[in-house]
Amino acid sequence: MKIALITGGSRGLGRNMAQHLAARGTDIIFAYRTRKDEADSLIDELKPMGRKAVALQLDAGVTGGFDAFTGQVREALQTTWGRDRFDVLINNAGTGLYAPFAETTEAQFDEVMNLHFKGVFFLTQKLLPLIHDGGAILNVSSGLARFSYPGSSAYAAMKGAIDVLTRYQAVELGARRIRVNSIAPGAIATDFGGGRVRDDAHLNAAIASQTPLGRVGLPDDIGGAVAMLVSDEAGWINGQRIELSGGIHA
Numbered sequence: 001m002k003i004a005l006i007t008g009g010s011r012g013l014g015r016n017m018a019q020h021l022a023a024r025g026t027d028i029i030f031a032y033r034t035r036k037d038e039a040d041s042l043i044d045e046l047k048p049m050g051r052k053a054v055a056l057q058l059d060a061g062v063t064g065g066f067d068a069f070t071g072q073v074r075e076a077l078q079t080t081w082g083r084d085r086f087d088v089l090i091n092n093a094g095t096g097l098y099a100p101f102a103e104t105t106e107a108q109f110d111e112v113m114n115l116h117f118k119g120v121f122f123l124t125q126k127l128l129p130l131i132h133d134g135g136a137i138l139n140v141s142s143g144l145a146r147f148s149y150p151g152s153s154a155y156a157a158m159k160g161a162i163d164v165l166t167r168y169q170a171v172e173l174g175a176r177r178i179r180v181n182s183i184a185p186g187a188i189a190t191d192f193g194g195g196r197v198r199d200d201a202h203l204n205a206a207i208a209s210q211t212p213l214g215r216v217g218l219p220d221d222i223g224g225a226v227a228m229l230v231s232d233e234a235g236w237i238n239g240q241r242i243e244l245s246g247g248i249h250a
Contacts, residue, residue, distance in 0.1 A: 003086040004230065005029040005073065005127070007060050008093030010038040013140070013188065016223035017090060018042060022051040024227050029076055029086065031058035031069070031093065054080055060093035061115030066126045073130060085132040088230045091120045091139045091162075101153040109154050116158035121165060134177040136230045139166050141241060143186040147249040159184070163241045170239030179238040181229060186245025188217040212247035221246070 004021050008014040009030025015038075018028045028046060032039040032055055039055035046053045054076045058069050077083045097104075097112050120139060131137070141163050144156035162182055169180040187207045208215045225244050228234055 002026045002088060003029060003077070003081060003083070004088035004090060005031075005086050006090045006092055007031045007058065007123070008033070009090075010035055010042055010055065013185065013219055013222050014090070014092040015042055016219035017092065017226045018046065018053070018223075020220075020223035020227040021088075021230075022046045022049045022053070024231070025051075026088070026227075027051050027081070028053040029056065029073060030054075031056050031060065033057070033059055033093070052080055058093075060119045060123060061111065063114070063119060063122045066123050069123075070126045070130070073127065077130070085130055085135075087132050087135045089124065089127055089131060089135070089137045090226065090230070091124065091137070093119070094140065097155045098151045099154070100151055104154050112154050112158050116155065117161045117165075120162060124169070128173075131178060135179075137169060137173070137178060137180040138226060138230055139169075139180070139182040141166075141182040141184040143184050143243065143245045143248065145184060146243070166241065167239050174238070179235065181237060181239065182241045183222070183226065183229065184241055184243045184245065185222050186211070186217055186243075186248045188219060188222060207248070210248055211245070212250060215246070217244070217246055 004026050006014050006017055006028065009018050010032035018030055022028060028051065043053045043055060056069060056072050059065060077086060094116055097108055099108055124137060139162050142156060142159040144152045145160040145163055166180050166182040173180060204216055222244055229237065229242065
């Protein structure tokens with residue numbers, strides 16, 4: 001039985017990842033930032049699957065809280081599973097930023113950097129001693145690191161940095177047989193960014209018209225792929241950026 005730790009796991013893509021992983025027999029530790037009610041509802045949702053789940057509060061953009069969080073993960077592993085290691089880390093937590101390059105403030109830049117790059121870098125570093133040798137790390141990038149839409153320069157730059165970091169992690173953690181990959185979702189109909197893709201019919205249709213498969217992505221398109229990529233069946237996939245975008249701008 002495997003244990004996966006997912007940041008930003010109580011809603012959106014993270015929640016869907018947890019559901020798919022649980023359906024495959026994986027127990028879940030997940031971090032949420034503020035919505036304990038959503039975290040509790042996910043735990044209740046996974047129980048009928050026979051899976052154990054633990055929710056821990058974390059602001060993934062504040063490195064000062066990482067030592068305490070790591071301690072909470074260690075305690076949860078011992079208390080709930082009688083173990084001192086978990087198997088899969090998914091760095092999923094994130095928010096959007098839509099601001100033209102010329103108008104992006106330093107405060108906005110720092111916020112996306114702290115959450116999408118610095119936080120991923122140092123939280124993974126803190127958690128490394130708790131990850132099993134032979135485990136897996138999956139970082140969440142974005143299609144916007146490959147193609148460019150106005151208003152996403154800071155956000156996309158951080159996701160581009162994640163793709164580079166992923167390759168270096170794969171090389172440096174190879175001695176422990178820890179696989180590291182990144183996924184790059186395209187536009188997905190969730191509450192991300194205020195639900196723009198899900199709720200704006202014009203934007204939804206515009207993206208669908210540019211996507212060979214003729215629609216925007218759905219959470220299940222990502223959660224199912226994530227469950228496959230961190231499984232043993234994908235054990236020879238390493239150091240890769242996997243695009244999950246329905247072929248948009250192929």
